[in-house]
Amino acid sequence: MVTVSAPGKLMLMGEHAVVYGEPCLVTAVNQRLSVTIDASDNGQITIDAPQVKETKFVDRAIVKFFAEKGSFLKNRGIALAIHSDFDCRVGFGSSSAVSVATLKALSLYYNLTLTDREIFNLAYQVTLDIQGIGSGFDIAAATYGGTLFFTKGGATIAPLRVSVPLVVGYTGIKADTPTLIRQVEKLHKTYPDKVNRIFAAIGKLVREGKEALLRQDWERLGKLMDFDQEYLRDLGVSTQKLEDLISAAKRAGAYGAKLSGAGGGDCMIALATSDKQKVIRKAIKDAGGEVIDVSTRAAGVRVDPS
Numbered sequence: 001m002v003t004v005s006a007p008g009k010l011m012l013m014g015e016h017a018v019v020y021g022e023p024c025l026v027t028a029v030n031q032r033l034s035v036t037i038d039a040s041d042n043g044q045i046t047i048d049a050p051q052v053k054e055t056k057f058v059d060r061a062i063v064k065f066f067a068e069k070g071s072f073l074k075n076r077g078i079a080l081a082i083h084s085d086f087d088c089r090v091g092f093g094s095s096s097a098v099s100v101a102t103l104k105a106l107s108l109y110y111n112l113t114l115t116d117r118e119i120f121n122l123a124y125q126v127t128l129d130i131q132g133i134g135s136g137f138d139i140a141a142a143t144y145g146g147t148l149f150f151t152k153g154g155a156t157i158a159p160l161r162v163s164v165p166l167v168v169g170y171t172g173i174k175a176d177t178p179t180l181i182r183q184v185e186k187l188h189k190t191y192p193d194k195v196n197r198i199f200a201a202i203g204k205l206v207r208e209g210k211e212a213l214l215r216q217d218w219e220r221l222g223k224l225m226d227f228d229q230e231y232l233r234d235l236g237v238s239t240q241k242l243e244d245l246i247s248a249a250k251r252a253g254a255y256g257a258k259l260s261g262a263g264g265g266d267c268m269i270a271l272a273t274s275d276k277q278k279v280i281r282k283a284i285k286d287a288g289g290e291v292i293d294v295s296t297r298a299a300g301v302r303v304d305p306s
């Protein structure tokens, strides 16, 4: 029997533009999703995942694993059990965490080696097979953990050894990432010049954000996050609820605040040192958000005690 867990993630800066080749900043969070594999006596592959809405990412990861490592392994039955610390609706990347944890657990269960890069590549293929689009930043966070400067497909995966002091507010609304990516794609097709300028501007903010992050210059990073949010608004992916939570956090003293992920719902993040977090948490709750406690720069996929 083997149990493996992978972290959830939060996008710090650069969402959407990262799909078009610009860099982004992402951090892994300490809420994890685990996959346990044990022998099964009925010779079948079974999946027990009561918290996961659908198992298509697990199914696809299993198919990819056997295609890569040899279908001869399949003649032994296995039972997979999946457990998540976080609700799959909050946008912490349950699909990527489950793909990564499944691949790692399968490789260990069969005593085969899959490097982190191989896990990243296979799990990214799983995302592309199912969603058809995506940068893979969430797969990188689940695989490598930490805080990363990332470009599409893992062309750059650079660890930045910095934790980020955040307050996270959930809007209560589940966003559909592929739909939002398509919405931005449509805007890009209709107004290519304007939208390309927005993507380039976001990319510039991310590069500056990386430097500010490394210096732990929260004042500057906060400002850059605010500017990023303005561009995300222009791309049409913010919502009234996100804006309400963002304004509340800013009024309560956050250095900066923005949506995190595809937009349309899910979570917002507010950058704030611990002395300010209590008031900001209250402000987010008063504005109708649900505060989710996380710490950042969590470990990537790893074996857990079974």
Ligand code: MEV
Pocket: 011, 014, 015, 016, 017, 018, 019, 133, 134, 135, 136, 137, 177, 181, 260, 261, 262
């Ligand atoms: C979604 O969480 C972030 C996007 O940039 C999509 C992606 O990078 O795969 C919108």
